[in-house]
Each structure stands twice: as C-alpha cells, then as structure tokens.
Amino acid sequence: MDWSSSEPSFTRAHIFDPSQQSVLALSSLTFFTCLFLKLRTSSSPSTSKHLSASLMSSPPPPSPYSASSAWLSALTFFSLCFILSWSTGVLSSVFFHPSLPPLTPPxxxxxxxCFVVVFLGYWIIWPIGTVTYNRPTSPYSILFGLLDGVSESLLILSFWSLIELINLPRYLTASITFLIQGGFKSNWDLKYWNIHVAPAHNIEEWNKWKVCFVHVPNVLLTFSYFVTYGCSSLYVATQVVAVIGSTWFMRFPSPRSGYKNPPEEEQVGTYEDKGRAKFWKVDHWEGEAQLK
Known part of the structure; x- marks a missing residue:
C-alpha cells in the first residue's frame, strides 16, 4: 500500500452482521461478569481488613498475587479489546472479512x-532472561497467550482505526499509532500488567536485552509489515506467535494455581532457574525491590 495514501484500512460496514453481534454480546457478558467477580473479591472481609490495616501503616503492604484474580483482570481487559475492535471495524477485518494482497515474492x-524474527525473539532469545519459579507447564499458558496476543493486537489496530478517522496520510497515521502504542505498552506493563496479571518471570539484568533484541525488532518489523500491506489478520497472527512464546516460557499459571509473588521458598530453585540466575550472577526476582 502507498504510505502517502489516506485510504482507510478498516470499515464499519459489517459490524452489525449477526456473527459480529454475537462476538460483541459474548465480550460484553464476559466483561461485566469478570468485573462483578473482581469487585466482589475486592470487597471481601479479608480484603477490607487488609485495606484498613494498610491505611494505618506506611508504606502499605504489597497486594498478594492471585492467579484467579489475574485471570479475571486479564479477561476484563481482553473483552474490552474485543468490544473496541468491534466498534472500530478491526474485528471485522481480522476475522470476518480478511484480505490478502497479491502473493508476490516481496x-x-x-x-x-516477520514470523522468523518473532519466533527467534520470543521462543529463543526471550526465554534466556526468563525464570519460572517452578511453575508447572500447562495448556493454560497457551490459552492465555492466544487470548492476550489476539486482544493486544486488536487494541493496537483499533488505535490505528480511530486515528485514520482524521484522514491523514498513511505514514502519519502509522507514526501516531506507533507513539501511542509505545506509550501505552510501557506504562501498562510496568504499572499494572506485570504487577497484577503476569507472574514474576523477569531477570532484571536481562530486561534491556529483551527490549533491544526482542520487543523493538518485533514492533518495528511487524508494524511496518501492516503499514505496507494492510494485512491485519497476519499482523495479529505474528503477535499471537510472540505472546504464546512468552506466556509458555514464563509458565503462566492456571486460574486455580497456588503460585504467589514473591514465590515461596519451595517454588524457587529449579535447575533451569538456578542455571539462568547463576549465568546472570543474580539471585533475585524483578519485583523484589517493590516489597522492601
């Protein structure tokens, strides 16, 4: 596609089709159900007691990690992404009316x-700086990665769809979306996702290399791919491959897992984790400083 063109990538012409309305209804039901369960959990007596105690002390004690709560938070976010993608026409383009350019050699x-770079980044390089704290392998890790990869890429494309309403040239739409994506992801992951949803998994000293050799190449290459060809379905597919790799190698826990942050003594010290920690000359997890 011509980067100077202002032709939109997404249309809302089909969003009221019955199939898309079904997805909207399911997403809305999921959102309100998870939100209700989250509010119900947060207002439990134990939580209220913990909150009262925290108001009397400084600093307040950290909130314990709960796998079930993490899944509720994630599903709330995922459903919002689907609802937004429906309203922007992204859902229609990705799943119901996908399009491919001519299958030329370029x-x-x-x-x-794109797929090779994503695979090397998230399935080969990313695990080097990742520890699991003895969390077991589980199909839930793949399921979570699938939902997360689809949802986050739908959200990014929804940003694009909203910005292109201004009728800017494609390269300006891409630039603005890129900036919004970067600002959102860095703040969202740092201030919420990696605290309340993702279990402890990073070796802090390796984070800069994850950014340089995994995240940045992924974003630059796959986003340029979408800008060039406008193929939203394949763009989403690349991100699904990426996120499934990360959730699998961090061993994202099932909703019924008893895993906690920071990990308990018996959850630390598998051969794999010890080897990686020794390699990086560290014996701590990324969030440990937040608990001191």
Whole structure:
C-alpha cells in the first residue's frame, strides 16, 4: 500500500452482521461478569481488613498475587479489546472479512521474515532472561497467550482505526499509532500488567536485552509489515506467535494455581532457574525491590 495514501484500512460496514453481534454480546457478558467477580473479591472481609490495616501503616503492604484474580483482570481487559475492535471495524477485518494482497515474492519474503524474527525473539532469545519459579507447564499458558496476543493486537489496530478517522496520510497515521502504542505498552506493563496479571518471570539484568533484541525488532518489523500491506489478520497472527512464546516460557499459571509473588521458598530453585540466575550472577526476582 502507498504510505502517502489516506485510504482507510478498516470499515464499519459489517459490524452489525449477526456473527459480529454475537462476538460483541459474548465480550460484553464476559466483561461485566469478570468485573462483578473482581469487585466482589475486592470487597471481601479479608480484603477490607487488609485495606484498613494498610491505611494505618506506611508504606502499605504489597497486594498478594492471585492467579484467579489475574485471570479475571486479564479477561476484563481482553473483552474490552474485543468490544473496541468491534466498534472500530478491526474485528471485522481480522476475522470476518480478511484480505490478502497479491502473493508476490516481496510480500511472501516480508511475511516469512516477520514470523522468523518473532519466533527467534520470543521462543529463543526471550526465554534466556526468563525464570519460572517452578511453575508447572500447562495448556493454560497457551490459552492465555492466544487470548492476550489476539486482544493486544486488536487494541493496537483499533488505535490505528480511530486515528485514520482524521484522514491523514498513511505514514502519519502509522507514526501516531506507533507513539501511542509505545506509550501505552510501557506504562501498562510496568504499572499494572506485570504487577497484577503476569507472574514474576523477569531477570532484571536481562530486561534491556529483551527490549533491544526482542520487543523493538518485533514492533518495528511487524508494524511496518501492516503499514505496507494492510494485512491485519497476519499482523495479529505474528503477535499471537510472540505472546504464546512468552506466556509458555514464563509458565503462566492456571486460574486455580497456588503460585504467589514473591514465590515461596519451595517454588524457587529449579535447575533451569538456578542455571539462568547463576549465568546472570543474580539471585533475585524483578519485583523484589517493590516489597522492601
């Protein structure tokens, strides 16, 4: 596609089709159900007692990690992403009316390159700086990665769809979306997601290399791929491959897992984790400083 063109990538012409209305209804039901359960949990007597105690002390004690609460928070976020993507026409483009450009050698080469870079980044490089604290392998890790990868990429494309309403050239729409995406992801992950949803998994000393060799190449390459070809379905597919890799290698826990942050003594010290910690000359997890 011409980067100077202002032709929109998404249309809302089909959002009231019965199939898309069904997705909207399911997403809305999921959102309100999870929100109700979250509010019900947060207003439990034990939580209220903990909150009262925290008001009398300084600083307040950290909130314990709960896998079930993490799943509720994530599902609330996922459903919001689906609702927004429905309203912006992104859901329609990705799942119901996908389009492919002509299968020319440049397109095929770019597509293969994106998937190879994402696979190398999130399935080979990313695990080097990741520890699991003895969390077991589980199909829930794959399920969570699938939902997260689809939802986050739908959200990014929804940003694009909203910005293109201004009728800017494609390169300006891309630039603004890129800036919004970067600002949102860095703050969202740092201030909420990696605290309340994702279990402890990072070796702090390795984070800069994850950014340089995994996240930045992924964003620059796959987003340029979408800008160039407008193929939203394949863009989402690349992000699903990326996120499933990360959730699998961090061993994202099932909703019924008893895992806690910081990990208990018996949850620390598998051979794999010890080897990586020794390699990086560390014996702590990323969030430990927040608890002191």
């Amino acid at each position: 397109f095929l080469t770019f597509t293969i390159t």
